[in-house]
Amino acid sequence: MTEHSHRPIGVAVLGMGNVGAEVVRILLQNADDLQARVGAPIEIRGIAVADLGKARACATSLLTDDPAALVKRPDVDIVVELIGGIDVPRTLIASALEHGKSVVTANKALLADYTGELATLAADAKVDLYFEASVAGAIPVIRPLMQSLAGDTVQRVAGIVNGTTNFILSAMDADGEDYDVVLAEAGRLGYAEADPTADVEGYDAAAKAAILASIAFHSRVTAGDVHREGISSITAADLASAATLDCTIKLLSICERIVDSAGRQRISARVYPALVPLTHPLASVNGAFNAVVVEAENAGRLMFYGQGAGGAPTASAVLGDLVMAARNKVHGGRGPLESTYASLPIAPMGDVNTRYYVSMKVADRPGVLATVAGEFSARNVSIATVRQEGAEENARLIVVTHRAPDSALSETVDALTELDSVLSVSSVLRLEGTDD
Structure with missing residues (x-):
């Protein structure tokens, strides 16, 4: 059978929210181009939705409320999962793989904990499991890590992978507004969910960090392995102070290869708001945009930047995976x-x-600075800079340290809260993106 006479590739789409609707639109609108790229027509066999009565921009004959039956159909070659959540998609994807269907998914929450299980099923069935859209929307990050850098050694992956938190922090920085005010505005503009917890407390970014770390370091990392802190305690005063240090504040996902003095390698995977120097490429990533910086032994520093969310950008990544999976079906x-x-x-x-x-x-x-400095010195934490702002009842002391074990720094902060001369510790943030 020649490339041009290959039978159509049947696709099942699970879910028709913002991303699902865009995937269906592109498949129908660009059918001829996609056929030319794949070597066979791509035909939608069915679209699983929760409400059959809701008006959809597609033929109603394609709609079904029985996704379990759809993924088993013999005329389906590839299943595109865009439902979200964990338990239901996990069952559906497992069934699809067991029935010999390749799977494309954007489900970072599921992959952060169950990539190993699903990848094993895909390997056993000799089919594909693609998930480029699970991290950073339209930005190609997964495939470069898995393929382009397959011959290199990745040392670090750090980035802004949550558009909601980046919009909030960018707006706070630009307007001088406090967190609650900007969060409400983000909700009105559609950048924040009605319940923004997954975004603002770092759960979304932690799931993505787990996926990136697993791929970059050839090890299974789950969301529970990722140290996580959110942005809800960040204030306008923090951003103003960061500006005096020529920094801004970003919620960073950091995956890093750590090598100790004995040559033992470990992985650090962490998410937290951090000061970033204005000279660092991530500092200029504003609004709902995402960016990921990869540092590899031979390739050096690579940066990936673009739309990190939204129906059309995420659909672009899904379609990229779908075309790859379809080509593999055509060419074996x-x-x-x-x-x-x-x-x-x-x-x-x-x-x-x-x-x-x-x-x-x-x-x-008098003597307050010496007392504070003594607590840092007692735990071998070197101070880089100290600055005092205000006077009398408004006196504020800002200390920036050199690198030290995070445990020593945390213990120092705990000790500072016990000092009579320290009335309160108002903010504790890490500083990233510097050589020291």
């Missing part, structure tokens, strides 16, 4: 399999070397 190939040969352990957050920014309200009297 397969995409890259899961690689976990390294099996590197996860380093506790306390073992990671970081820098701290500590802002505290202090009593304005």
Whole structure:
């Protein structure tokens, strides 16, 4: 059978929200181009939806409320899962793989915990499992890590992978408004969900960090392995202070290969708001945009930037995976399999070397600075800069440290809260993107 006479590739789409609707639109609108790229027509066999009565921009004959039956149909070659959640998609994807269907999904929450299980099913069935759209929307990150850098050694992956939090922090920085005010505005503009917890408390970014770390370091990393902190405690005063240090504040997902003095390798995977120097490429990523910086042994620093969310951008990544899976069906190939040969352990957050920014309200009297500095010195934490703002009852001391084990820094902050001369520790943030 020649490339041009190959039978159509049947596709089942599960879910027709913003992304699902865009995927269906592009499949129908660009059918001829996609056929030319794949070598066979791509035909939608069915679209699983929760409400059959809702008006849809597609033929009603394609709609079904029985996704379990749809994924088993013999005329379906590829299943595109865009439902979201964990339990239902996990069951449906497993069934699809067991029935010999390749799967494309954007479900980062599911993949953060069950990539290993699903990748094993895909390997056993000799089919593809693609998930480029699970991290950073339209930005190609997964495939470069799995394929373009397959011959290199990735040392670090760090980025802004949540558009909601980046919009909030960017707006706070630009307008000087507090968190609650900007969060409400983000909700009105559609950048924040009615319940923004998954975004603002870092759960979404942690799931993506787990996926990136698993691929970059050839080890299975789950969301539970990722140290996570959110942005809800960030204030306008924090951003103003960051500006005096020529920094801004971003919610970062950081995946890093750590090598100790004995040559033992471990993985650090963490999400938290951090000060970023204005000279760093991530500092200029504003609004709902995402960016990921990859540092590899031979390739050096690579940056991927673009739309990190939204129906059409995410659909673009889904269609990229779908075309790859369809080509493999036509030509008999397969995409890259899961690689976990390294099996590197996860380093506790306390073992990671970081820098701290500590802002505290202090009593304005002689000897306070020496007392505060003594607590840092007692734990071998070197101070980089100290600045006092205000006077009398409004005296504020800001300390920026050099690198030290995070556990030592955390213990120092705990000790500062016990000092009589420290009235309160108002903010504790890490500093990333510097050489020291």
